[in-house]
Amino acid sequence: MELFYSRDIAGGICRLDQDESVHCAKVLRHRTGDEISVIDGCGTLYRCRITTDSPKGVEAMVISSEEGWGSHPYRLHMAVCPTKNNDRYEWFAEKACEIGIDEVSPVIGEHSERRVFKTSRIEKILVSAAKQSLKGAVPTVNEPVSVKEFIKAHADSSALKLIAYCFEDENTPRRSIKDVLAGNESEEIVILIGPEGDFSVAEAELAMANGFIPVHLGDSRLRTETAALAAVSAVYFCR
């Protein structure tokens, strides 16, 4: 199924941006009168009829719309520390979008090697992943913040808050993410995934002091991006 993406849908009129217009009118040679499918990135699929087929700016008239198109029955916010290699984070974002997430927050941990993170590429990847996996909603990507800032910002959140903490010690008795998900009905879930060097003890303690439940992802030792996707899969299969 061929999908276009537009943030400019209002009053029954849908406008495609330059890139999408070129793809629609030049590459796919759609003409005035053709019907196209457009997602707004917020969860709605629109069926539209083209009224202007210029590669500079395609305009279409909305015929019908379907809310919550390709949606999932939970709201998942993944806060994941940047990986040393950017490709691995982009890979995580693409796969997580296919399976089902709503929000991505790059968070910088005290043990993070990479402390700079550009969100623009991830946003592009998420748009094409949403189109490819037939979802009306494109996950939002937040600007990077420190792990501690992220924890404080979610201190009052009523969501099910989990932190995947690797080190096992008497201060942090961890439960399996599967068991925690099975024992909780919350539709809103926030999961913190640490850097290669794991969270610092201070970060883990701050998280727990603010309602984050320490969980483990089973016995396998997973890379940051694999752990993040495994957590997304656990929510997908357990919700």
Added chain:
Amino acid sequence: MELFYSRDIAGGICRLDQDESVHCAKVLRHRTGDEISVIDGCGTLYRCRITTDSPKGVEAMVISSEEGWGSHPYRLHMAVCPTKNNDRYEWFAEKACEIGIDEVSPVIGEHSERRVFKTSRIEKILVSAAKQSLKGAVPTVNEPVSVKEFIKAHADSSALKLIAYCFEDENTPRRSIKDVLAGNESEEIVILIGPEGDFSVAEAELAMANGFIPVHLGDSRLRTETAALAAVSAVYFCR
């Protein structure tokens, strides 16, 4: 933890191949008398003391060994059709190894676009993924066969056999992979994942006639490699 890989461990003597020897003696500058950890790829971790530190061929004396090191409580064989883009299959293999699989079979479906598949690169990737995720066993990779050949070869297998079939029709009532796994105790599991164009009806019918249970991976529309990894995650979390 620094791990070496050797298929040549016998009579208390462990020999590293050229690549591993260079890495051990030249790159990491290990010398006679040093202790190293070596996996045999079959599940055992060996602690060894170097007796010959030549980059051409390191030899070491086995001090102790630990069987089933980094093992998982099931045996998972993933039969996955090649993806159009090789990187995606390699990515699947790496991540699946981290999470936990035992055998990978590239299978060529009637709707497969790619019908040629080289296993050598995948084997290298699996060795480094096993080392990286601290597993003594390296998943085996089989030579490609057709989907129908694979199904026939497993006709008499007592394993829990699943086929992730996308098309829904009255002939193939599919159940959720999670429910099927929850309702079955088998430790040996075989999962068939189709190409972008899905299995042919003939392939799906042959699979079911040979004891494969048609399953779905939830409501999301997943790429071949994402579906394969989601299935691996489902087994990991449900076993």
